[in-house]
Amino acid sequence: MFVYNRRKLVAVPLLRQKVALLESRAYSTYRARLEAHKRITRLNISWNTALVGLATSTTVAAVGQLVYPGMYGSGGNALMVVLAVLSLVASLVVSSMNYGARARAMEASYKRIQQISLLAERMETTIPSDQLARRFEELQREYEIAIESSENHVTADHHKAINQKSWETRNQSVLNALPYITLVVPVLLLVPFVNWFFNGI
Template identity: 35%
Template sequence: MIVDDKRARERLTCIERRAYKTYRARESACSRLGRRARAWNWAIVALSTATTVAAVGMLTDSDMYGPNGSTLLVCVSIFALVVSLAATNMNHSGRSRDMFLNYRKIQRIAVEIEAMKSGKIVTEVMVTAISDRYQEILDESENHTPGDYLRHFSPNLPKDQPFFLGDDVSQFLRRREMLRDTTVTSLPYITLILPVALFVPLFQSLLS
């Protein structure tokens, strides 16, 4: 006769807690990668459009960008090509999709665990089987960043961390990781300064 195993239930609860945290962190990673994909796409579109329009403008005003305008335009075109190749190599869009599929599988695991806990019988065999599945799903995708985790959960502080410093340290670590992720995500938008710089002389040439 199969009986309920209390130790197996305790282990199942730990796996459920771990799966939930991983699901939320990877959900956040999916959103982060999606934002970066959109940012780099806009940067590439803006750079490509600006260099094309600037090249057309120089057909009528060769001195629009000064005596070295042709060299400048070639350098900007090379920069746009490098950005395009780098964005393709980073593959943020594909990684975001993979992360989405991964966190949905982990979410299903969490739902299955919840159903198992509501049942009358939980055995070590059942827990081991679902734990193995969880580990296999973890290996199917890249890991999330500390920032992805800290968007939803406090960091694990050292055991010797004084209690009265806990909240301050947690907030510092969270802000640091948030700032790091935000800075990297914002980098593509900084490149938009270059298209604006190309359009200003073009408009001045057209209006003169």
């Protein structure tokens, strides 16, 4: 059986293979972009947490340094200036990464691709054979638009989606942990202040 597809006759079995390929490709992309959305959302939350921790501890430490100039040693004033500059630079860098907007765009992309995958999966049972070619072309275009609507996922996202361990996933894990590692700085800043505060009571 054949269906007419604008310029040529297309065999239904061949067209069904293309539909199945689109469904498989869309589902794979959906899973990878879902992982990308999770990754970017985690980075958004973790870096904002790190910035809040750094800003809060720097402010508290500065107040302590004013009240008790020897709290951070002879170079305490210089340390406060350096930390203030680092806090500003880190804030500007994180802001330029625009994690929040990127996460929202990725979420919209993976949800639309998921819909396309489901439509392709049900196409054979819901679309008449004489309309299959036209609907496939429309769905193919929608998939391409959904792909271009946000940044692409990285290799580590794809590997994580299929539970594959690789150097990419390990490197990504290190990058994901970096914001939490920087929380060591606020803790180190607060320790002298807490000691001084409670010893002075």
